[in-house]
Amino acid sequence: MKKCSLIVLSVLFCLLLVACSGQSRRPEAQPDAGVYLSPTRLPQTPLVLAMPSPTFTIVLPTADLRPTSTPACKDDLRFIEDVTIPDGTRITPDETVDKRWKVENFGSCNWDERYRLRLISGPSLGASTEQALYPARGGTQAIIQILFTAPHLPGTYRSAWQAHSPQGEPFGDTIYIEIIVSG
Numbered sequence: 001m002k003k004c005s006l007i008v009l010s011v012l013f014c015l016l017l018v019a020c021s022g023q024s025r026r027p028e029a030q031p032d033a034g035v036y037l038s039p040t041r042l043p044q045t046p047l048v049l050a051m052p053s054p055t056f057t058i059v060l061p062t063a064d065l066r067p068t069s070t071p072a073c074k075d076d077l078r079f080i081e082d083v084t085i086p087d088g089t090r091i092t093p094d095e096t097v098d099k100r101w102k103v104e105n106f107g108s109c110n111w112d113e114r115y116r117l118r119l120i121s122g123p124s125l126g127a128s129t130e131q132a133l134y135p136a137r138g139g140t141q142a143i144i145q146i147l148f149t150a151p152h153l154p155g156t157y158r159s160a161w162q163a164h165s166p167q168g169e170p171f172g173d174t175i176y177i178e179i180i181v182s183g
Helices: 002-020
Strands: 077-082 089-091 096-105 116-121 130-132 141-149 155-164 170-181
Touching: 096 170, 116 170, 141 170
Parallel strands: 077 170, 089 170
Antiparallel strands: 077 096, 096 141, 116 130, 116 155, 155 170
16 A cells, blocks of 8 residues: 555656646647656756855965076186196106196086186197186086196296186186296
């Protein structure tokens, strides 16, 4: 009996839904058939539920978050010590001189093949007036080497050199060789 009551209530509920929709449903004419409503068919009027609208808040950043360019690195060279040929060393005329300086790349730029060491004063002592600067990462030490030839005439000779950036800007300490050619 309970099962039968549930079926009757379900059918009545479906009929009530159809009646409330304001549309009557009639199946296509069938001979000797009464009015039939399919219990599985839902009314075509959409069901609308009133719900509050969601609220969205857009938070805008207070700081400018656009990417910025990488700050330019800084070039610097610090002289540490003469490794060979201390200042005032006596040399014979026309002698080959292997001069080495210990320096530090005291800047944040890495020295590469574009960095140069240039003669800024005194004689070149047989060396090219522009040399490649030894490659070194920022904060590391390096040895700079130049081969010189002592002049034929006796005297005191001083040759000064300075590092230059790829843009041609001089930077850092000046390094030099000072020799005495004896006669």
